[in-house]
Amino acid sequence: MSARLSVEDLAFGYGERVVGAGVGFSVAAGEVLCLLGPNGGGKTTLFKTLLGLLPPRGGRVRVDGEDTAGWSPRRRALAFGYVPQAGAGQFPFTVREMVLMGRTAHRGAFSAPAASDHAAAEAALERLGIGHLAERDWLRISGGERQMALIARALAQAPRVLVLDEPTASLDFGNQVRVLEQVRRLADGEGGEGLTVVFSTHHPEQAFAIADRVALLHGGRLARFGTPEEVITAAMMREVYGTEVEVVAVGADGMRVCLPVGLKRAVRAQVR
Ligand SMILES: Nc1ncnc2c1ncn2[C@@H]1O[C@H](COP(=O)(O)OP(=O)(O)OP(=O)(O)O)[C@@H](O)[C@H]1O
Numbered sequence: 001m002s003a004r005l006s007v008e009d010l011a012f013g014y015g016e017r018v019v020g021a022g023v024g025f026s027v028a029a030g031e032v033l034c035l036l037g038p039n040g041g042g043k044t045t046l047f048k049t050l051l052g053l054l055p056p057r058g059g060r061v062r063v064d065g066e067d068t069a070g071w072s073p074r075r076r077a078l079a080f081g082y083v084p085q086a087g088a089g090q091f092p093f094t095v096r097e098m099v100l101m102g103r104t105a106h107r108g109a110f111s112a113p114a115a116s117d118h119a120a121a122e123a124a125l126e127r128l129g130i131g132h133l134a135e136r137d138w139l140r141i142s143g144g145e146r147q148m149a150l151i152a153r154a155l156a157q158a159p160r161v162l163v164l165d166e167p168t169a170s171l172d173f174g175n176q177v178r179v180l181e182q183v184r185r186l187a188d189g190e191g192g193e194g195l196t197v198v199f200s201t202h203h204p205e206q207a208f209a210i211a212d213r214v215a216l217l218h219g220g221r222l223a224r225f226g227t228p229e230e231v232i233t234a235a236m237m238r239e240v241y242g243t244e245v246e247v248v249a250v251g252a253d254g255m256r257v258c259l260p261v262g263l264k265r266a267v268r269a270q271v272r
Helices: 043-051 073-079 095-107 115-127 143-156 173-188 204-210 234-241 263-271
Strands: 005-014 017-027 032-036 058-063 080-083 161-164 196-200 213-218 221-226 245-250 255-260
Touching (some): 017 058, 017 221, 032 043, 043 080, 043 161, 095 115, 115 143, 173 204, 213 234, 234 245
Parallel strands (some): 032 196, 032 213
Antiparallel strands (some): 213 221
8 A cells, every 4th residue: 555755844854953954745656756965965864754763853744645743653664664774783683584574563563473474574585586595694694685685674564655765875786776676666566556665876877767756955955856857967967966967868768877978088187
């Protein structure tokens, strides 16, 4: 069951420190929103505020029109799946146990997992193609394998809105493509109802590849919101990142990519 996520005039930050304000957007069920913006721009802080891990400093977060302000942690866990930025964490569990933890909100922390919880965990492991890692120790797998397992955990949770913070950051090229395909499929639904997906990345190509909408967070403001083609332009990349790029359409389906202008020449000149 997916949901519309709406953010209204949201202000967010830590203690006295305001990171962003006046942020508003809406994502429909079955859509993918890509959050772009420079390092330290506030993407993770915005995500934590959406999820209720940080209290909003102003404004509202709504799921299907309902203000989430008074929601219990369990209610939030049933609505939102979260894949945080990859970190090892100190969990002495197997990958299967970690994925099964995604089911906690469905059964309560102190009751044993039911057959349906085990089935959801197995299905998520298979869907991400990591069934072979199920018995491996969480502390002894690679960063990329851990990232895939965190996505499986969020899937096992069966959320309505899935929030992924730089989900491809530590992945090799093949796994990046597989994760992006998977994220798009989750939004499309494939037989079932599609999820509402929000993800952040530093790679504009990923927005062109799978996003319906792009939100650009810059200087604590929502600087742009629109389709990838509307938001990701040479002028925007110059203004926000201070880089000259050419936005070109490539391949049979004309997907756009950002090519840095004169990068090879500049690097050669530096090396000399
Ligand atoms: N726990 C914290 N307490 C206080 N300030 C913080 C905390 N975590 C991050 N910040 C600050 O908040 C601002 C936004 O950080 P945030 O992690 O949200 O940015 P980001 O866009 O996710 O960055 P990146 O792309 O580098 O991951 C930064 O200036 C950062 O230094």
